[in-house]
């Protein structure tokens with residue numbers, strides 16, 4: 355999806371950004387895991403098709419997933435001389451959407467695609483059984499992309515999150531969630547408790563308004579995903595509304611491995627690099643629809659980067675403070691821990707984490723596995739080098 359101005363996403367550019375992240379992440383994830391595991395099981399709990407524009411369903415997440423997993427399988431074959439198995443489990447509760455999903459699934463001859471006309475929560479025991487039946491050599495990736503905040507209750511999906519190994523990507527529908535999270539009406543109140551796992555989540559937003567409240571909600575949700583699934587890293591990425599300067603949704607990703615964190619952040623960076631142009635184009639379309647006048651310049655000429663730039667500044671400030679706090683309060687920590695803290699924030703990238711460490715620490719190289727960072731104020735922290743040496747070292 356190298357084209358920023360894909361007509362299939364006109365009016366739903368937020369889905370394009372989501373799909374760029376999914377596309378970039380999945381292929382690399384499958385190649386990297388394909389080096390050592392025998393197969394990938396990709397589960398999409400809320401498959402659609404939903405608002406797709408193309409006849410071929412190229413702009414549906416399940417179609418993107420199959421394409422990227424197929425590509426990864428080819429790369430694994432040529433690079434590692436291995437046959438990576440690919441299995442997909444696609445769920446869709448709406449019968450009409452399901453018919454299209456089923457037709458798509460039946461047409462995939464070289465990938466094992468199972469389409470189920472079921473509600474995600476009800477299917478959890480079956481999904482867990484199917485994943486376990488595939489065998490321990492399979493790595494599950496779970497995608498949860500609902501239309502609101504219901505249908506993926508934390509305690510219900512816990513058995514899926516706890517599978518080891520596994521990774522998860524959740525679309526946290528922030529736009530709706532911030533509006534209704536404190537709605538006291540019985541049905542709404544109960545459904546939020548289910549999504550977060552209990553009623554305590556409201557403590558984190560007490561007294562907060564605006565962006566702070568929004569951040570607190572999504573970070574609390576990410577913390578609960580981390581806790582429930584024992585995911586060491588749960589970074590959050592932000593997907594803005596295409597034409598308004600506000601959040602549309604966040605994506606919360608869970609992994610137990612530093613390499614997953616790194617690859618996910620690279621996928622986020624690819625999407626962010628395109629977001630200004632996508633938003634510029636979306637705003638141009640909106641102006642044209644209002645005025646009836648075609649405009650000469652588009653998003654490529656005038657990317658709309660100010661809002662994402664402001665978000666980035668805000669998260670850089672928060673992440674830097676968090677990293678400084680972490681380093682000052684620990685006697686020993688790994689660079690992976692620093693990355694886990696810094697990269698948990700939307701838009702923050704690895705080079706920033708490295709810079710913040712170097713900013714307050716005089717990093718002395720004591721050998722290949724251990725470095726001692728002499729802190730200002732005389733505090734010393736032992737920084738163990740990343741488990742992923744060469745990729746994430748403090749050297750530069």
Ligand SMILES: C[S@@+](CC[C@H](N)C(=O)[O-])C[C@H]1O[C@@H](n2cnc3c(N)ncnc32)[C@H](O)[C@@H]1O
Nearest residue numbers: 400402404414415446447448473474499500505
């Ligand atoms: C946001 S759309 C999915 C979009 C798709 N992942 C994509 O990016 O192309 C959510 C889909 O989930 C379906 N759905 C809603 N509630 C569901 C549930 N409880 N279980 C399974 N599917 C559900 C809807 O009918 C809709 O097709």
